[in-house]
Amino acid sequence: IVKPFSEIPGLWKNGVANLYNFWKLDGFRNLHRIMLQNFNTFGPIYRFKISSDSNLTFLFRKSQSTREKIGYYESINIINPEDAAILFKAEGHYPKRLKVEAWTSYRDYRNRKYGVLLKNGEDWRSNRVILNKEVISPKMQDKFVPLLDEVSQDFVARVNKKIKRSGQNRWTTDLSQELFKYALESVSSVLYGERLGLMMDYIDPEAQHFINCITLMFKTTSPMLYIPPRLLKQVGAKVWRDHVEAWDGIFNQADRCIQNIYRRLRQETDTPHKYPGVLASLLMLDKLSIEDIKASVTELMAGGVDTTSITLLWTLYELARHPALQEELRAEVVAARAESQGDMLEMLKRIPLVKGALKETLRLHPVAVSLQRYIAEDIIIQNYHIPAGTLVQLGLYAMGRDPKVFFRPEQFQPSRWLRTETQYFRSLGFGFGPRQCLGRRIAETEMQIFLIHMLENFRVEKQRHVEVQSTFELILLPDKPIMLTLKPL
Ligand code: HEM
Ligand code: 2DC
Secondary structure, three states: OOEOHHHOOEEOOOHHHHHHHHHHOOHHHHHHHHHHHHHHHHOOEEEEEOOOOOHHHHOOHHHOOOOOOOOOOEEEEEOOHHHHHHHHHOOOOOOOOOOOHHHHHHHHHOOOOOOOOOOOHHHHHHHHHHHHHHHOOHHHHHHHHHHHHHHHHHHHHHHHHHHHHHOOOOEEEEOHHHHHHHHHHHHHHHHHOOOOOOOOOOOOHHHHHHHHHHHHHHHHHHHHHOOOHHHHHHOOOHHHHHHHHHHHHHHHHHHHHHHHHHHHHHHOOOOOOOOOOHHHHHHHHOOOOHHHHHHHHHHHHHHOOHHHHHHHHHHHHHHHHOHHHHHHHHHHHHHHHHHOOOOHHHHHHHOHHHHHHHHHHHHHOOOOOEEEEEOOOOEEEOOEEEOOOOEEEEEHHHHHOOOOOOOOOOOOOHHHHHOHHHOOOOOOOOOOHHHOOOOHHHHHHHHHHHHHHHHHHEEEEEOOOOOOOEEEEOEEEEOOOOEEEEEEO
């Protein structure tokens, strides 16, 4: 017999107490661990709500008069792959994620259009269909490979230079800043068909500013998941002002890049011989308005930096912790190189273990703590009835570490992904279905090519025994710097 929605266990009766507890546990930075703990307490399904209309007035006396209904963010949380399958089957024709109000508020405030990330309904679908062809179709992936290969080769040259300069035949460093530059250079070369020059010693300060703005944008978003941005705006809170400044920096830099290409395209008369990049292709295709193109290209540029770079940093960290595994991956890459005579497209088909390593990284260190959908129809999960319209979240971080889902989850084991039973609704780092990550193919190709070149050229070692954990700043990040040593082979 199916149990009613109201009987789902969890923390939802007292929004005020939950917010207070959340605060006490430094919940803004610990969301992933709090979700894990809730699954341990309540089981594979729970209902969670951390604020209500009344509780925020004690934090914002000034806006007490407004007394608006806030009813902030209540969700049903699930953890099992089988339940994830039910969730995604009910996502409907226009899949909708949790609305990140900080991001929509900024666009409303500055009168900017939403891109594919923030659009919903038919507007989202019509834009997404066109973007899919230019960004995520397998045909396009082939065009990205030479561009991304070139950036990776420049990265290797840069590391070699650093090693030489050190005079110690090695380079020990926190690679995150280098990886941010690598990721921005990669995504820009695909979007604009040209290089920014970030693999050089002196880089454009505007590009560095763009990188800093993205980090600040993510960091300032997370508190605004729980405190409505319009309240923060009303009281002139610093977090809102910083958030606006961060997006302003992001949009200004993207506007400059887009203007460049746009101007060039209007001057050129004949069609280009080489692949001109995503932006120029979209402009020539002439199916989306310029404003829609600008909005989505800006989101792609901003979405393409911290995500892939942090995932690569975690992968290098895991390879440094597992030297024997690193050698195994290196052997695979060397053999793939020989078999494909250096043809990168062919090589990418011969590196299952490297691909497994990236899946393994996203299992243990996902970029997104959760996937969410407002379900389009009633469903039954764990024998509870859940009505259409409910926000259902799949705890991606929790699932990746659940021993009922993954055998010995604490072990970094790329080979587990070579078995088919590991795959069913378990490899969800990029989301699922028509609303999955639009940058997925770019990200995967970029990360695979990076690892190929790094494994071919350097041994990665870890300095001391330091356990690094995740911290939540909208995306999950390492909670301390990861120091790695790169040695030439
Ligand atoms: C959406 C993960 C890299 C652009 C998403 C989603 C996830 C995700 C989980 C939500 C999917 C869903 O709700 O089903 C990742 C990971 C990355 C990565 C793990 C790298 C390791 C990138 C890159 C770009 C990008 C490189 C841009 C080039 C986007 C965009 C969306 C999105 C535009 C929104 C798509 C839509 O709403 O239609 N990503 N991402 N991401 N990502 Fe990524
Ligand atoms: C954060 O509770 C935790 O790919 C919230 O490239 C629920 C939530 C909603 C949307 C998720 C977000 C979480 C994490 C970061 C994601 C985002 C959707 C897209 C975004 C997963 C899980 C990301 C990083 C995009 C960012 C693009 C950009 C222009 C900012």
